[in-house]
Amino acid sequence: MKLWITPTGDKWICDECQKDFEKEIAEEGWRIAFEENNDAMLRCVVCKHGDVEIFD
Ligand SMILES: [Zn+2]
Numbered sequence: 001m002k003l004w005i006t007p008t009g010d011k012w013i014c015d016e017c018q019k020d021f022e023k024e025i026a027e028e029g030w031r032i033a034f035e036e037n038n039d040a041m042l043r044c045v046v047c048k049h050g051d052v053e054i055f056d
Pocket residue numbers: 013014015016017018044045046047048049
């Protein structure tokens with residue numbers, strides 16, 4: 001999961017959803033503010049899933 005600085009605010013986006021934003025990332029100049037791979041509390045703003053899947 002990466003925290004992206006975008007024109008509409010900072011967004012956590014997972015690697016899977018990042019692929020859907022490659023155009024915006026390139027055209028709007030999104031930058032990575034932070035990268036976190038082990039925080040189960042973080043949720044992608046697009047798919048609402050976390051990097052760390054928790055199974056009951
Ligand atoms: Zn996602």
